[in-house]
Amino acid sequence: MLRKILLAAVCLLGAGAAYVAFLLPSHRPAPGMRVDGTEARLARGKYLYEHVTNCGDCHSEVDESRFGFPVIPGGSGKGRVMPAGMGLPGTVVAANLTPDPETGIGSLTDGQVIRAIREGIGHDGRPLFPLMPYAEYSSLSDDDVQALVAYLRTLPAARNPLPATKVNFPMNVIMRFLPKPVDSVPPAPSDQAGRGKYLAQVSGCRFCHSPFEKGRPVEGRDFSGSHEFQLAANARVVSANLTPDEETGIGRWSEQEFIDKFTQFKDYAAGTPPKVDYPYNSIMPWLGLSGASEDDLKAIFAYLKTVKPVRNAVVTHPDAPEERNIPGYRKRAGLSPR
Ligand code: HEC
Ligand code: HEC
Numbered sequence: 001m002l003r004k005i006l007l008a009a010v011c012l013l014g015a016g017a018a019y020v021a022f023l024l025p026s027h028r029p030a031p032g033m034r035v036d037g038t039e040a041r042l043a044r045g046k047y048l049y050e051h052v053t054n055c056g057d058c059h060s061e062v063d064e065s066r067f068g069f070p071v072i073p074g075g076s077g078k079g080r081v082m083p084a085g086m087g088l089p090g091t092v093v094a095a096n097l098t099p100d101p102e103t104g105i106g107s108l109t110d111g112q113v114i115r116a117i118r119e120g121i122g123h124d125g126r127p128l129f130p131l132m133p134y135a136e137y138s139s140l141s142d143d144d145v146q147a148l149v150a151y152l153r154t155l156p157a158a159r160n161p162l163p164a165t166k167v168n169f170p171m172n173v174i175m176r177f178l179p180k181p182v183d184s185v186p187p188a189p190s191d192q193a194g195r196g197k198y199l200a201q202v203s204g205c206r207f208c209h210s211p212f213e214k215g216r217p218v219e220g221r222d223f224s225g226s227h228e229f230q231l232a233a234n235a236r237v238v239s240a241n242l243t244p245d246e247e248t249g250i251g252r253w254s255e256q257e258f259i260d261k262f263t264q265f266k267d268y269a270a271g272t273p274p275k276v277d278y279p280y281n282s283i284m285p286w287l288g289l290s291g292a293s294e295d296d297l298k299a300i301f302a303y304l305k306t307v308k309p310v311r312n313a314v315v316t317h318p319d320a321p322e323e324r325n326i327p328g329y330r331k332r333a334g335l336s337p338r
Contacts, residue, residue, distance in 0.1 A: 034110055074156075105123075119182050225312055234278065
């Protein structure tokens, strides 16, 4: 009798493991969407890629010694092994997104690329490591995700073989449960704050600027900052409070001050940002966002003014002994409510 029960238990466990290994993630065939690269669509895709969704921050070769991790000329979309100093659970490789048929995405269908972006399923059916922010991108409208795909097809094809991603236990199991199917997504609302809400989601403001515990956002504290990121072994950077709290958030900022925070980095984005040590650098996509349209920045500001104020004072560069040496800090100092 005992033997039978044991046997049954072992079978059940085995079936459970097989379910996780083979059936999850619960993906479906890639959607059959075909994307036409009209001129308007390409322009929208380029704008999103470079200034809103900042795909190149991970998928490009970057100069890690300079402020804002600028893309190395010719390195856009070529993919890279994410730095070991970030403390990731294994080797995580952001794919080559250029149209090279063997090492890039040239032989993937539009539907496969769309599924990867919004659902987190790789072309081979594999769950993607969630550093790829597909949970945020799941809100991308059909129009915008198609624009992104159209633009990716125009990147110069670069042959760049990269190692495969290899994620350690238990994350390799956990990540199988995360992908969810995404059906059609309508365009963003056209009112200013509604558009701002959409942008704050797909450009990662909400993700990076909300505190997380055990992989989940802490309820009631959206946009209150304190999300900590490891840049290197000796350098953390912590996101700022973007709620309208007057003392610790952006409650006293004017719309113009908010816009200036971003546009002050335009020169860096156009040229070569200064060299900085890791504790003075930031994961905040300053270079890309400096080129976001004034309209979009205004919409984000309008939306942020509507979120619940949360009192939370943040030290953004805890490992930087001389805060005034942070690029842009002098101009930032006058504006920051800290
Ligand atoms: C924060 C870093 C990050 C950002 C930003 C990011 N990605 Fe990724 N992406 C990754 C990583 C890492 C992987 C590989 C994950 C893995 O192999 O498990 C990936 C995988 C992919 C894949 C899967 C390719 C395949 O093998 O099927 C596609 C397509 C992709 N990303 C497109 C994009 C696009 C388009 C954007 C912008 C809208 C973007 N990514 C933004 C990190 C990022
Ligand atoms: C990848 C993570 C990440 C994303 C995405 C991100 N931020 Fe940040 N942000 C940070 C971090 C970390 C800091 C603090 C360090 C610094 O100032 O560079 C910061 C700082 C800021 C500051 C400066 C606040 C101050 O008091 O000086 C503003 C404003 C800001 N972010 C707005 C935004 C907005 C708006 C978005 C979306 C459009 C956004 N961020 C997206 C990580 C992020």
